[in-house]
Amino acid sequence: MTIDLSPLDKTTRLLFSIDLHPVQGDRFQPTGFPSLGAATYQTTDGQKLLVESAQSMANRLEATVWDAVNERPIDALEGISHVTVKKEGKFLTDTMLEAHRLNSPYILEAPKSKFVETLKSELGTLENGPINRKLLAQALLRYDVGSLLHGLFLAKGDLAGGRLRVARALSAFIEASNARVAASGGVKNDAVNPAGDTKKGFGNVPFARDEFTAERITLWVNFDLAQVRGYGLGPEAERLLILLGLHRLRKLVDGDLRLRTACDLEPVTRAPRATRPEGFALPKLSDLEAALKVSIDMNRSAMVQTETSYDVKIESAKKKGSDSEGDTEQDEANGDS
Secondary structure (H helix, E strand, O other), rough: OOOOHHHHHHOEEEEEEEEEEOOOOEEEEEOEEEOEEEEEEEEEEEEEEEEEOOOHHHHOOOOOOOOOOEEEEEHHHHHOOOEEEEEEEEEEEEOOEEEEEHHHHHHHHHOOHHHHHHHHHHHHHOOOOOHHHHHHHHHHHHHHHHHHOOOOEOOOOOOOOHEEOOOOOOOEEEEOOEEEEEEEEEEEOOOOOOOOHHOOOOOOEEEEEEEEEEEEEEEEEEEEEHHHHOEEEEEHHHHHHHHHHHHHHHHHHOEEEEOOOOOOEEEEEOOOEEOOOOOOOOOOOHHHHHHHHHHHHHHHHHEEEEEOOOOOOOOOOOOOOOOOOOOOOOOOOOOOO
């Protein structure tokens, strides 16, 4: 079945507001931040709670189309561009898994990398003067199409001076309204030595736990179609990007929204409709996969699958005896631009 995207022709944003609820019970665990905990804030509609951030959702959306068992994109996306990194001939990572995608240090910091030299060559003309967005978009379409959806900041100084940025075109976050703390707790029991040294993992350890309840949990989705068109890649590539974004969203809605052990959510309805343009229905997965196959074939000559290597010894930067850690968001990788 051909998917008709003409209802989107005159809109700059495709917006969804998808209600969620816990799979069981009423409590759920939101994401947490170092030195902050759960992110609660007051609005004119009452207290709200950030359940999942935009940077985490970008990674989760891309994870929906990754085959973890076979370490490759799912079959429906065969032919899309992405970069696979190997170490000593074995799979290490992929731009579809990296929090910063093509800006992964396992790609850009690899010594004597032919792929990095290729990037420098293709993007070298962007080092001075205004950024040629079309040229940058063409390079990203060729090597890592996901970066055109989920954002990118090529911060490496010898890649056009470290000023190549692409904002997220597909963005999402999960927010709870009128959220209230559901305080509880427990104890880690040591039946052998209850009074043992807890610093070494022995003994009984009581703990407190803050979960939440809410009147409403909402997945908000913003697909910036104006940005997609602004890449200047032409109608066939634009259609591919829109279909890829809709496919990720449908996979997320139909799939597993178990964000954490105590945060297992599901949509209230499996047939969400957009709030802008009002009434646009998210296509069925089978229809999206059929349309994507055709669209990928139409753009196949513009995309390549690249394999590179990172054969440097991987060491921890944490100093021996130091208990300090970076300010990364708990339970999720930091996002990109």
